[in-house]
Amino acid sequence: MAVSWEYTMNSNMNTYVPFNITSVLRYSGGTLSSPSLTIKNVTNNDDGFYRCVVSNRDGTTTSSSFYIRIETTLPEVLVGTTSITVKTRSNTTLYVNYTSGPEMKSVTWEKRDMTNPFIFHTVNITDNDRYSGGSIDKPYLEITDAMVEDSGYYRCIVINNDGMSTTPLFNISVQKQLATVKVPVTSYTVKEGDNLTLSVMLSDTENNSTIVWEKKGVDDSTYTQIDISSNKKFEGGSIASPSLSILNITNDDSGHYRCKVISIDGTTTSTAIQVSLETSSEESSCGKLNCGGLRECVYHNNKPTCSVVTWKAAAAGVAGAVGAVATVAVAAMKSLAAAKSVSPLNMNSPGNSQTPNTNSKAENSKPENEKIKQNKKNNRNQKDTQQNSHDSEHDMPEPQYTGQCQGVISSMPPPGV
Template sequence: MSLTTSSCICVTILLLLSGVLGVKDWKVTYEKPHICALKGSSVTIPCSYQYPRGHRVNETFWTNERETNKEPEDLKKNSEYHNRVTYLGDVFENCTFRIENVGERDSATYWFRFVTDKVGGKWIGEPGVTLSVTALQVEKSQQSATGQATLTCKNTCFPKVHNDYVWFRDGKYVLNQYESVLVPEENGKYSCALRRSENVQSAPVKVSMEYSPKNTSVSVSPSGEILEGSSVTLTCNNKANPPVYRYTWFKNGAEISQSGSQKNYYTITNIRSEDSGKYRCVARNTHGTGTSELYSVDVQYSPKNTLVSISPSGDILEGSSVTLTCNSKANPPVDTYTWFKNGAEISQRGSWQDYDIINITSEDTGRYYCNASNRYGTGTSTLYTVDVQYSPKNTSVSVSPPGDIVEGSSVTLTCNSKANPPVDTYIWFKNGAEISRRESWQDYNITNITSEDSGQYYCNATHSLGTRSSALYTVNVVYAPKNTLVLVTPSGDIKKGATVILTCSSKANPPVNTYTWFKNGAKISQRGQNYTITNIKSADSGKYHCVVRNKVGTDMSNHGIVNVDGNQAIVIGSVGGITAVMVLVVLIIVVCKSRGKCSKATKETGSTQHGEQDAASPVYANVSGMPMRPTDQQDLTLYSTVQPHSKSSKDVLYSTVQQPYSHNEDELQYCSIQFPTTSTGSRSAVQQIQDNSVIYSTVSKK
């Protein structure tokens, strides 16, 4: 007989016993009369009911008691159920019911009961729903030869229904195991559950088997990036039974350490970049070994060993091109390079580690360094000196001490030139002619400088790369006036009433800027170079001299004697130097004795500022001089030429004289020489030339 037919018979019997007519109007329908549930799960019992028209349901509940002589108990009032049962239906037709967290004690038959508002309106649905509560079970089978175990998850509720299962080891989910059969890879307590009902697990079964190390791998602690200077620990992970008793570590294929029992770690303190490499470990127990995969240890660090190199190597010649390269060891690689010259930043090139200098010049000479940076820090290179070599340039001449170059001082001319390597040879030129060639001596010294040292100087600076000449440098020697004398215009006989010009001549650098005239020792107001006497008369007779001055010093001339007597003025110049006086006096005496009469006169004494002058100085006379005492030069030979103004060259006279010493210092002779009258009526002149000193003598004819 079918379940549906049996239910109908029971309901009919109950309705007949209760004496209620219209049994077909009372009905309870159970969708699943038999339910098997797993221990710990929740069970929902689907249900529907109906009752006669005109009734109203006042009470609904479920019960697991079925006794005819007493009213069944509502499960919600049972202490074992009241927190675990829920009525999901209503008072119309739905009577679904749920029990939470079922256990084996909940295995029973459950009925739905409802009561209406009419007399006799009580109904209980037959035959009820039978609930069977069972637990999943794990069965273990183990092969003694290999120690391998097989676990099977048994399900007595649905033995013939395919289900997906999940497995747990020591309460933790075992991935990718959805079958009812499991071959465990390691020891532990295993349990199973239906997929999507993971909270309902079987009782755990302990698995213990022996095997060689497997799943061997290396891990590092702390995890993440490994920074230089930190400490890290490499751990050799594996599964083995019995436990591993020896671990061996390898770096880049070479054994580096073998630790004792159960010490599965390798610690590196203060790790360095040299510790980077590929590591692996080998774990060994009594059943064999397990070898890990290679594990790369990548030690990261800020730039170090930073230095500058140059290409091409060797000497750096001006005009060439060079490349400076910033070399640095870093992990991760350098991302920013910054260049400096003599302490000042000159370039920030990002990831460009080269600094190019095209057409290099001496201005590029200096100390260079670079900064190399990554995210961990910066490394600074040592200084690199770029020494640009070039031929001499900017060659010039300077003088020391600066300022005017005064005659008699000492000066140093310096050849200045910029060159690398330094100049090795200096050559000096004066007025275009080479005067000195010296290796590594750039100075040209002139001691006790004279006016003859004036000129245009330049130098050549030379070394292996070339030669460069300086610009011309003018050496201008300044000196106080010298060789000062008085010149008379016109020369010869001067008629009384004529105009006579006395000229003060002097050699000086810079030129004389002040002339002062004196007559008989008294200053004359006129200050120019020329002193003019107009309408000359006897009162103009006297001794005249001049004093000259420039910014360097002063000098005094000889005495010029103007003697106005009768109708004619005789103008006699006296030599400023003693030697010149001697020469002139001797000359006049000789000429007088050989050609005419001599007359005595009182000696006129001339003086100079400096006393005795150089005999080489030019001396102009009409002069009178002081007699000279014997000296070491008494044997000085004098040459004189007396040439009358004549058309005949035969009138030229030559004489050689020696001046004897005269004891009569007060006696001075003047000589008048009378020549035959010529058609031109000109006068004669006596000239002497020796060592740039010229003596002029004018002798008037009576």
């Protein structure tokens, strides 16, 4: 006499196959002493139809079918926020939790392909120091020190003995976080020899950020990087001390400065800072004059003009350089200046009796009426000459501001030249 069991996944009696009880530890029974079938730790694979077959020497008897329907309990997954926006270098967590009746098998995180939305790649959590979680005990996914390449769509797959559950997609957007550079003061005016600090305030920087200071001189069209490390004239310009100090300022330090902060996310450039050298008003006015290439000047009638010594030296230099034209111009100006002291003389006029008159004898020999006419004429000429001399003082040209042409005197000579 013998006892055996058969199994099929459907109700078609012709598809029953022998059930090997001894090959699976979860199964027991099916013997003469224990003909019943016992199944331990039921799984989905145990779902189906069973029957017992008993044989002796007289024949075989088959039992009616037993139907075992396995009710599966898939993991029930709970998720947190599925749309997350963070900045680089920050931390974020994709929250997942679950409940499961049957024994849990695994938790896996996947990230969708950037080009094909139907393909997902397993997130290698164990080999990435910035990732943690993704286990049965800690099913969430935590990302630290987020980077732009962490952006994308993620999902979690939870598997137990009954099957698999998949979470909705998590969308992570990691945005670049550029450093911020604030400039409290954008313009400085200092004296030659002073020390100056160009103040800046930084925020949102990282440990591996670098700082660069650049300068554009007064006559420059572009900015040039300042080599702070090898130039003792400058101090600062680091993450710890970002402001730039300029020591013993000279005219060459005038211009515009700017600070740049460079990080993995990009470069931030500050507002331009202007540095000017302080000058007196007199120096500024005299600087507009061209005294033949010399910078010495004085004030005449509240306007700057070349000094006597400088103008004479410049006149000689111009005369030698440009020839007769300059010589004539200088001579003309000297004649104009000398005209102020020229006055025609008359022996009969008051104050002129000491100056001899070569025509006096001739004049005395004329008739009396001719003398009277001549005296009247001389008096009129003297008045006209005095008037002309007086007018010449007012006709003296005012000093003129010059252009930028070196070697040409475009200022009037100072008084007395």
